[in-house]
Amino acid sequence: MQEPRSISMWMDTLDGDLTLRPPLGGDIDVDVAIVGAGYTGLWTAYYLKKADPSLRIAILEKEFAGFGASGRNGGWCSALFAASHEKIAKASGREGVIAMQRAMFDTVDEVGRVIEAERIDAQFEKAGTVIFATSPGQLGRVRGEVEEDRSWGFGEDDIRWLEPEDAEQLLRVSGSLGASYTPHCAALHPARLVRGLASTVERLGVALYEGTTATAIEPRRVTTDHGMVRAPLIVRATEGYTAQLEGMRRQLVPLYSLMVATEPLPDAVWSKIGWSRRHTMADGRHLLIYAQRTGDNRIALGGRGAPYHFASRIDPEYERRPDVFADLKGVVHALWPATRDFAITHEWGGPLGVPRDWYSSVGFDRATGLAYAGGYVGDGVSTTNLAGRTLADLLLDRDSDLLRLPWVGHRSSKWEPEPLRWIGINLATRVYESADRAERIKGEPVDGRVDFLNRLIGLKNI
Ligand SMILES: Cc1cc2nc3c(=O)[nH]c(=O)nc-3n(C[C@H](O)[C@H](O)[C@H](O)COP(=O)(O)OP(=O)(O)OC[C@H]3O[C@@H](n4cnc5c(N)ncnc54)[C@H](O)[C@@H]3O)c2cc1C
Numbered sequence: 001m002q003e004p005r006s007i008s009m010w011m012d013t014l015d016g017d018l019t020l021r022p023p024l025g026g027d028i029d030v031d032v033a034i035v036g037a038g039y040t041g042l043w044t045a046y047y048l049k050k051a052d053p054s055l056r057i058a059i060l061e062k063e064f065a066g067f068g069a070s071g072r073n074g075g076w077c078s079a080l081f082a083a084s085h086e087k088i089a090k091a092s093g094r095e096g097v098i099a100m101q102r103a104m105f106d107t108v109d110e111v112g113r114v115i116e117a118e119r120i121d122a123q124f125e126k127a128g129t130v131i132f133a134t135s136p137g138q139l140g141r142v143r144g145e146v147e148e149d150r151s152w153g154f155g156e157d158d159i160r161w162l163e164p165e166d167a168e169q170l171l172r173v174s175g176s177l178g179a180s181y182t183p184h185c186a187a188l189h190p191a192r193l194v195r196g197l198a199s200t201v202e203r204l205g206v207a208l209y210e211g212t213t214a215t216a217i218e219p220r221r222v223t224t225d226h227g228m229v230r231a232p233l234i235v236r237a238t239e240g241y242t243a244q245l246e247g248m249r250r251q252l253v254p255l256y257s258l259m260v261a262t263e264p265l266p267d268a269v270w271s272k273i274g275w276s277r278r279h280t281m282a283d284g285r286h287l288l289i290y291a292q293r294t295g296d297n298r299i300a301l302g303g304r305g306a307p308y309h310f311a312s313r314i315d316p317e318y319e320r321r322p323d324v325f326a327d328l329k330g331v332v333h334a335l336w337p338a339t340r341d342f343a344i345t346h347e348w349g350g351p352l353g354v355p356r357d358w359y360s361s362v363g364f365d366r367a368t369g370l371a372y373a374g375g376y377v378g379d380g381v382s383t384t385n386l387a388g389r390t391l392a393d394l395l396l397d398r399d400s401d402l403l404r405l406p407w408v409g410h411r412s413s414k415w416e417p418e419p420l421r422w423i424g425i426n427l428a429t430r431v432y433e434s435a436d437r438a439e440r441i442k443g444e445p446v447d448g449r450v451d452f453l454n455r456l457i458g459l460k461n462i
Helices: 039-051 085-116 134-151 164-170 188-203 239-244 268-273 322-334 378-395 420-442 448-455
Strands: 033-034 059-060 077-078 129-132 161-163 179-182 183-189 207-210 214-218 221-224 227-230 233-236 253-262 280-283 289-293 299-303 343-354 361-365 370-374
Touching: 033 039, 039 059, 039 233, 039 370, 039 378, 077 085, 077 378, 085 183, 085 188, 085 378, 129 134, 129 164, 134 161, 134 179, 161 164, 164 179, 164 299, 183 280, 188 207, 233 378, 239 253, 239 343, 253 322, 253 420, 268 289, 289 322, 299 322, 322 343, 361 378, 370 420, 420 448
Parallel strands: 033 059, 033 233, 059 207, 129 280, 233 370
Antiparallel strands: 077 183, 129 179, 161 179, 214 221, 221 227, 253 299, 253 343, 280 289, 289 299, 361 370
């Protein structure tokens, strides 16, 4: 068992006692059993209890609330949804794209509303996202995304292009050629949110068992290492760990995203960087990076680049990659040279859940009573809230507009058997990396090999 404070800077900076809650004490009967105490499981329990306080709900968590991606992420509560607009449009048309995107815009505010209503001190600040272009190649892609959103009917209020001098008013990065800006994102402290949600649902009467591993999920029962939970309704909320469940090996691939954080930076540094509000920040490179100014004045920055491990294996060792941490530290120093004299105090990471078609989904089969949500890739902080509200409506058989959103009932195909998935995913990572390196050296766009690869294996930039 990993010590709670060791898994991320966010868990390390929590106040108070992190002693584990007791495990399940034997067989029980409940109305709803939820496997996984990350945002998905907790939001689902929250909305179910709010709708029907008499429901008996048990959450089963193999480690502790927030052990997974929910206690480790970059804290972007964004309106980003994993599937591209084109992909959504193929099955659900233009209206489907717009409805999904509007639902995501609303979700950012809904997370903020509950945080306030339940007095969760999650350092939520909705200042939007700035995505910089720091090379000519990035310039084409970042501008292209603004135009692309425009073509779907999203206006200046939803996303706009900022010339370098305007972008600089928000925050300064080396080599900026301009940036896109959307107001639809908040920065938050991920662990405060997940731990605050856990306490909130307990206060509402939900039973949360930590240190309890589900070994089998079947219609009307969950078998655990501490007893059996019988329930007519069961929710699987296991995201990046899903491949460890019997029969689920090729459902979601665990891809690692890693992060670093500086020590709290003094005002002298912030006056050079700007960033007076906590806009979330990224740039247009192929291999994604993401950053936020934290509530305690650090820069926390993450990115991909860690390898995928054969047969979807997960191991705490995979979260510690000195080569990737060194790259991320290099990115912090390159974007903000004023941080060079300050320590990187934390390095951590964790697995994301990635479906084969990069399309998150939520679903429920009334015949078996089994429900699931996940496959958020790197966009789960807000999407899990939409999942929780949607699952509550599905399980309680309440009609709502949420049930008509394109991702409800979507089924992703399975990942290829090994060694194909290992070859494909790691090859993609290396191609994105080499394209970024070539763009840095040549100063010209290198999109050809990336486009070719994306078409060949149907992946989106990771
Ligand atoms: C480093 C990193 C950065 C990220 N940055 C962002 C970001 O900035 N913005 C964003 O939107 N998204 C981000 N994400 C993704 C986001 O964090 C996730 O999509 C989201 O937290 C998923 O929540 P979840 O509850 O579905 O899964 P998790 O939080 O992973 O929770 C799943 C839980 O299930 C438990 N579990 C698994 N198997 C079992 C079992 N058999 N029995 C009992 N319990 C089990 C696990 O222990 C875990 O606690 C990031 C992810 C990572 C790793």
